[in-house]
Amino acid sequence: MEAILGQLEAHRKEIEAFELTTPQQVEEYRIKFLGTKGIVKALFGEMRNVPNEKKKEFGQVLNDFKLFAEAKYDAAKDATANSQPSTVNLQDLSLPGDVLPAGSRHPISLVRSRIISIFQRLGFAVADGPEIEDDWHNFTALNLPENHPARDMQDTFYISQNPDWLLRTHTSNVQIREMQKGKLPIRIICPGRVYRNETISARAHCFFHQVEGLYIDEHVSFADLKQTLYFFVQELFGKDVKVRFRPSYFPFTEPSAEMDVSCFICGGPGCRVCKQSGWVEILGCGMVHPTVLENCGIDSNKYTGYAFGMGIERITMLQYGINDLRLFSENDVRFLRQFTGAV
Numbered sequence: 001m002e003a004i005l006g007q008l009e010a011h012r013k014e015i016e017a018f019e020l021t022t023p024q025q026v027e028e029y030r031i032k033f034l035g036t037k038g039i040v041k042a043l044f045g046e047m048r049n050v051p052n053e054k055k056k057e058f059g060q061v062l063n064d065f066k067l068f069a070e071a072k073y074d075a076a077k078d079a080t081a082n083s084q085p086s087t088v089n090l091q092d093l094s095l096p097g098d099v100l101p102a103g104s105r106h107p108i109s110l111v112r113s114r115i116i117s118i119f120q121r122l123g124f125a126v127a128d129g130p131e132i133e134d135d136w137h138n139f140t141a142l143n144l145p146e147n148h149p150a151r152d153m154q155d156t157f158y159i160s161q162n163p164d165w166l167l168r169t170h171t172s173n174v175q176i177r178e179m180q181k182g183k184l185p186i187r188i189i190c191p192g193r194v195y196r197n198e199t200i201s202a203r204a205h206c207f208f209h210q211v212e213g214l215y216i217d218e219h220v221s222f223a224d225l226k227q228t229l230y231f232f233v234q235e236l237f238g239k240d241v242k243v244r245f246r247p248s249y250f251p252f253t254e255p256s257a258e259m260d261v262s263c264f265i266c267g268g269p270g271c272r273v274c275k276q277s278g279w280v281e282i283l284g285c286g287m288v289h290p291t292v293l294e295n296c297g298i299d300s301n302k303y304t305g306y307a308f309g310m311g312i313e314r315i316t317m318l319q320y321g322i323n324d325l326r327l328f329s330e331n332d333v334r335f336l337r338q339f340t341g342a343v
């Protein structure tokens, strides 16, 4: 024990004298005193030779020594790291700061905002609904009962905890939820994310975005629908754009139509975007089916209404000439930073 205390004193002196001005010296010091085969470790190894009644006292002495050795190392490490011959430390306060890129709006978000603002000017309010939905709101209430063949086109993801829950396939569930509130008239648009069980490719994805529209009041007619949508596309694509309505089928509207706009790229003669037809399909629409109104407790003899639904990705792709749906969700900054302003 006495012998070890003597050694400790000698090591202390050695530590005090150890010159630590270069990183190499600091490393040598670390290995010699603090390394796994270093002096501190070796001294702690002596503990087993110390009689039990002295262990506590000896432990304290050793600990002090260890802290002493470490303190010198820590101070020297910081000092030599800072004394590296580099210009990093020479702060020139007049230099401009680091540039923090501000990012930009996602193209889907830009187009969604434009769509919303056009309808808001027409008096439509924005309504929201759940993405995890029950079967009734997503299908049955919309006149798509179980085993209806039209369900095939909208296969989706089901929640295993409850077979009645699914990821909504369209924003039309918000129509139902708004109508159920029983407050009429209704004039809403519902932007949101929707899901389909699709294999991902340039033209299909397992999620995308839609904007739904719904107007219910007394005496609402197909003429109101046409005029509203005509105004909308003129605002979005320009005053020269023409529209045409083609008969179509949706279980929740009767009559139903598909609306096309004259190709805003070529103006009519035909190009790659409109597949040489001069027209591009924009949305589905129609007069709300009386069964849907009744399912939500609305008197279909008194009230009528129109509805429409469009895909935001589709409109964005047309407007910006984007040809692959996957680009929207890959988060590649080279793609995203191209969309900095308004459409």
Ligand code: DAH
Binding pocket: 169, 170, 171, 172, 212, 213, 250, 252, 253, 283, 284, 285, 286, 307, 308, 309, 310
């Ligand atoms: N829900 C339809 C779909 O996802 C789109 C749609 C068509 C919505 C016609 C409507 C409508 O409200 O009237 O394919």
